[in-house]
Amino acid sequence: MSKKNVTSRRAVIQASLGAGLGLAGLSSLFIAGGLRPKKEITPESEPIKEGDTFVIAQGPDKGKPVTLDTLPLGGPFVLAWPMDPKTKVVKSGERNNLSMIIRFNPDEYDAETKKNSDQGVIVYSAICTHLGCTVSDWLADQKIFLCPCHKGLYDPRQGAKVVGGPPPRPLPMLVTKVSGGKVVAGSGFLSPVGPVGALARNKAQV
Ligand code: FES
Known part of the structure; x- marks a missing residue:
């Protein structure tokens, strides 16, 4: 050959x-x-969408609607689940639906946050963009959200931009409406919820 x-x-x-x-x-x-x-999508795990209302996620008022009256001006925030207003199904079967709702004087917001808020109310994702912990704490003196896992800090008056710690990007917000005193989603979240890319893979390993 x-x-x-x-x-x-x-x-x-x-x-x-x-x-x-x-x-x-x-x-x-x-x-x-x-x-x-x-992953099976059930009515409880449907993603948050335009028209959903919100119910309080924890504490003695768990299950009650989030209204202007439940949101003290200047914080703290309320942790909440979206609810389909027609079926009354609370969408707590999808953790990425967990939301934090807060109210400020609209003049305290930056332009983007003000545009997406209504009567000073704005809804953010409660899932940390670092490794996905629940952003559960409130620094009342600084008016800042705190993620307790690695001390990630977010400023709710500036689109939840990161002001300390390891999170790589702001918490997603949604267009927020207030109708008949109730807080209503005017959209889904405007950016991906929780960790993305390499951080999401790291999260999968922890
Ligand atoms: S998971 Fe929130 S700071 Fe790390």
């Missing part, structure tokens, strides 16, 4: 092996994907 033929035969074998390995890799990906349990 000539040297040229040996070379081209070797090239064909290598190409076949490569294709085989590639297919095997792809198959294992498909198998892995197929084995991964599919």
Whole structure:
């Protein structure tokens, strides 16, 4: 066999092996994907959407509607779940729906936050953009949200921009409306909720 033929035969074998390995890799990906349990969307786990109202998520007033009266001017915030106003289903089956709602004098907001607020009320995601903990604490003297996991700090008057700690980006907000005194979603969240990219993968490993 000539040297040229040996070379081209070797090239064909290598190409076949490569294709085989590639297919095997792809198959294992498909198998892995197929084995991964599919997340079933139920009425409780539907994402937050325009028109949803909100109910208080915890404490003695759990389940009561979030209204202007439940939101003291200047904070603190209220943790809340969205609720479908027609079916009255509370969408607490999807953690990414957990929201924090706060009210300030609109003149204290930056332009973007003011634009998306109504009567001083603005709704943010309560899921930290660092590794996904619940942003559950309130620094009353500074009027800042605190994520207790790694001390991430967010300023609710500036679009929940990060003012301390490791979070890489602000908490998502949604267009907020107030109708008949009740807080209503005027949209879904305007940016991805929780950690994304490498941070989401890190989160999956913790
Ligand atoms: S998860 Fe919130 S600061 Fe790390």
